[in-house]
Amino acid sequence: MAGFLQQVVEGLGAGAIYASLALALVLIYRFTGIVNFAQGELAMFATYIAWQFTHAGVPFWLALVLTLAVAFAGGMLIERVVVRPVEGAPELTVVIVTVGLFILVNAAAGWIWSFLIKDFPNPFPRGALEAGGVGVAYSTLGVMGVVAAVMGLLYLLFRHTKIGLGMRAVASGPESARLVGIRVGWTLALGWGLAATVGAVSGVLVAPLLFLEPNMMGGVLIYAFAAATLGGFDSPAGAVVGGLVVGVAETLSGAYLDFVGSDLKVGVPLAIILGVLLLRPQGLFGRAAVERA
């Protein structure tokens, strides 16, 4: 039993990271209907920036704040410069643009920082909290705490601030949003900035566990897609629940299903994506739009 619980805890820890990247995917999807394939790479790039800061001797938490600010500005800039020109183009065009961005950012990181792996500092203390034979690493607790905090801040932003209300209005109908005087272009840029910031958090959380290298987010992105699909691509809460479920499913199947083991673990998110799309395409929390004619 303790062994099982241990696996669940590990799964939740990994799941929290998938959840944070899934959250970033869902944010952009809600605003623009775009699935941003470059989300993981943007997170990776931001993590390199954080590494650069800490490498220069900036204390970790300050480096994180600076990185998030850079990620926010970078996300807005990308919307203005790269996405804006294809706004209104067919979805496929925009998706291809994000795939191009994926390749560009990946190559740029390799060019700037090389493809050799780098050690990334772990901000959380070593050791674990023991309870009933189950050990919860402080770093796992830290990751879950950070993701919960991000989730809470986003909730406050969207539910209790005027700017959040404006962002939801734009997501629901840009045309009507313009008619009430909202600057839709800037709001979309704000959404990209926000998503890039949330994504950067996931990069910084995952780097100490995986080592920092330009391809580190590739796997995480697949898990995040599974999480977002499972939770419903338009539901932030769904993204978090989906991330946790995917994380637990991954560790449990790796531990208990002999034919899966550690080699086939990556098949789990793909199986989840396939299963959800077949059985409940809107995801667990996604809502089919309520509309009365």
Place this chain on the structure above:
Amino acid sequence: MNAKGGAFLEVEDLHAGYGDVRVLHGVGLSVGQGEICAILGPNGAGKTTLLRALCGMVRVRGAVRLDGVPLAGRSPDAVARLGVAHVPEGRGTFMPLTVEENLRVGAYTRRDRAAVRDDLERVYGYFPALKKRLRQQAGSLSGGEQQMLAIGRALMLRPRLLLLDEPSLGLAPMVTRELFGIVASINREERTTVVVVEQNAHLALDVAGQAHVLETGRIALSGSAADIRADEQVAQSYLGYRI
């Protein structure tokens, strides 16, 4: 007449269209402050395009001035910030937002929080049905309630000019009559200038002071609502039916 010597809303030689398709061919009209002006005409005459042209949703050539300030060439959000509220065809409801959020979003450009709260109450005064559904998702409202919500949302801007596009569309006659009654009392009590586009000429002429009949992108006839209503000939030749 205003300080600058023109009418409150002045439209001169307005051309507009979508891509290569030209819809308006030199429309001119003026609306005095506090008036209700009805734009009538058959399907495809360019009524909706005219409203869209006023608030920057389509590219235009010509002049539009609100209280002397040029509107042509501005984006819809900039026009809204100048106090023009547009209730679009299809009502533009923010479906996933609650009724109250829809109304609050209408006041997005305003900074005066206390006055916004008062205005919420005023809107509930005009539309008591909305007050019962505050926390409900707007997408679940009936067509009539959504139209009320759309007008309520427009009022939250404290508009100087209210543009209504086909408010009767898809609504039961009784609901429509009630809506026009409310529009008339809003106009009376708030002194809001209203331009209403309507296929249901009868209802629109009941509340309007002036009316213009649009035909294939040109003003075919202008006059007081009473004159236009009295003219049976007009009804038959321009509106295609008897009033």
